[in-house]
Amino acid sequence: MTDQLPTLDPEVTYLDASDAPAALYRVVVEHLADERGPACWVDARNRGAPAALYDHLGRRACRSLAVARAFTGYQHYELVRSLPGTLRATASLVVAPALAAPYADPDVPDHEADAMVAAVLELLDAVSTAVDVPVLVTADADPYAADVRRAADRVLDATATRMGLRVDGDGVRVDGYWDATGFQTTVPYWVDRCGAVGCRGVERPVAPAAVPGV
């Protein structure tokens, strides 16, 4: 069932998780489930707090993560700059949540923040290409969110629905929703699996058809 959530490719993927904060962890854990290489988490705004990582990713996925926290824009910039020297060739993922938030803090003058955000976006693009590694970023509702979205190679939008989590975007077909019990299927999913059976245009998801443990 894992093919129903987006697969991350060696490019910069922007995930708009403002309506569904847990989507970040869900996409990461799905990716790491298939990967063996180490992953780097450039943290901001405490998204990588150990309790949250353990809760959402589980111990196994956490074992492959290295985390460093940025408390200011300057530190974030230096951490991203250090990635080329930190990442191993086998790296499987770079995650940078709330990417621009530290730059939007009042302790960084605007003109410096503008320059650093632009440089960080270029750097992450270069890292994904040079190391051939997926880079997953999110942005808070700060002045730079639009820049981050624009600079990404691919955009995903996560929504928390009544049926669970839904992720839309380039190359993602909404076949299911994730909720606390597992994966909830949609009509297109079953049509895909079983072929159309002549039911007349049922648009809403088939519910509840959870597949526990997925």
Added chain:
Amino acid sequence: MTFKIDVREDGVPVRWTATDRGATATPDPDYRPAVLVAAREDRTRYLDWLADELAPDPKVAALERVARRRDLRADEPSPMLRVELDRLGECRQLAREVRARELDAHPPGTLSLYDVDLDPQFRYCLDTGADPLPDRRFERVDLSVPDAALAEGDLSALAVDGDPAGGSERGACRRVERVLDAADPDVLVLSSAELVPLLAERGVDLGRRPGYRTLAGASTYTSYGRVGHSPARYDVPGRVVVDRRSSFLLDEAGFAGLRYLVARAGKPLQELARDSIGGVLTAIEVREARGRGVPAPWQKRQTEDWKSVDRLHAADRGGFTFQPEAGVHGDVHELDFASLYPNVIREYGVSPDTVGCDCHDTTDVPELGYSLCERDGFLGDVLGPLLDDRSAWKDQHRADDCTPTERRRLDAKIDAVKWVLVSCFGYQGYRHAKFGRIEVHEAINAVARELMLTAKEAVEAAGWRVVHGIVDSLWVTADPDRDQRPVGEVAAEVTDEVGIALEHEGRFDWVAFCPRKRASGAALTRYFGRWADESVAASGATADDRYKFRGIEARQRSSAEFVAAAQRDLVATFDRERDAAAVVERLRTHLRTLRRGSVPPADLAIRQRVSKRADEYEGATRARAALERAADLGLERHPGQSVTYVVADDDRSGPERVRLAFEVDDGACAGGGYDTEFYADRLVRACESVVSPLGWDEGQVRRFLRDGRDATLSSFVG
């Protein structure tokens, strides 16, 4: 010697040096401040480029290549460009311009700047070695005006050194002039710096020369997530201005404490007095680092080390906690590690330059496995003199021949240092701390937790049971099934083993730990207890001080004195009766006093720090009502300042809900002008805290009050 530095309009510093009977001014036109610049990976071509860029700048007096260490961990100095400036006070401007030039030509972060954001006067002392203390005592004059009068610009109520100055504005002004002439003070302690312009408007110059300068307008800021307010700042020639409203240190550490910190930090009194504790610590660190060839970084770029989630989890744990059992425990000893965190820093060498060093491949820090270099750490050297001085003062304080005056002076200094020691650990984790490092913060915590575990195991092995433990304190009671070795003896053995004094604070006849309000288990920091006779005698306290309160209403700054006093009385009842019903019976007498309307309104005043402007509060809170009332009365209150009010009618919204403290002082609120039910509710809650260790909650207290029971004898005693 140079106790005050004025900066003239042309940027020339003027040093004021104390003489036997006054002070003399000496301009220093040759002084040049300097900013240092280093390049990423020490690439000197960027420094050459910057030197070319800055050469035509008229602000720049000289450019020189020097070598300094980039940070405390650097073994070797790096090439830096020293940019000497013509005027004191232009360093930040130059730094901003350097940053703008850099961004035009190079990637961000190509250049790192140092020695940018130092107070000009502190910088001058650092650069020239000027000693900011006079070799005689500071002559001081204290001028104060009540808030309400100040709001109206009325100086008739001005007091000089606490004495009313004349009753009329004219009389007050003449009195101030006479006192300044006669005493020729070095320091003016003002209830508000606004007195500087107000007196100037009336022809009174507070300085040793005519005129004054406005250093900064009033502003609101956020620090550690709390909103603060900086009143406007003024400077007068030749005299130090200390604004009581904006001097946390004067409030907490007194003048003797301030003087000591001026000596330790090398920062002049006027600038130090308005510093936060973090500011003082930074000044001491900047001076120590300068001595080690490390300038003060401007925008700190040092990052956290990459960590596994498991290590981050281990590192993120706070101090040691041992969940207490809610309830009452008899015969409890308290053991405290003296200044645990600062002593861990010094005795175990935990410092930004020693944690995770490159030269040792050891796992010295428990749980985290960081190495600790054996060299003397920077932070230990910063704190060492403070720890030693404080310890020596405590010895002097205990000496039989110490006079009361001397004791007060020592207390002030002991408190001043206490604040710095208390904050040094947290400051390591502060994102803008110039010499802070998150791994140091984590390592201090990890070592401290290990020491607490060592102490816990030692007392348990000696037959004691731990009933509570938190950060640096343990509460132990005899295990009924075992024999005990004397607790003082065990503490001495732990002290020898770990190298940090584990002190036997005293014995409680009983301690009561309050349960959490909305969860099971006990709250870690809400308890009260009664010291045993020998502990009261040993501490020199009076019988009135025999109770210890933590976290409950009697200890909270925001509690009205009437509520706090009633709770202390309920604790005394609790002590006598150990019966929740008796305590609630006793509560009835306080409720009756309240309902008779005979409580002095000043005892009902609630002091609260406000975090927003009145119009920014979403709900109709009491703080908002107090701010609105202050505004109606022409009194300015900004976020970060406090308001003190009596609740007049809690059912109303707007300014009629409260009365401000000075109104009730004037008697406007006398005659029962307070909201009885509001305060009754506060009393019930304070009572609940006292009976909660016995298993009662607020509902039971209220039911008991409603349904009643024959008053026990105890409620009429005392």
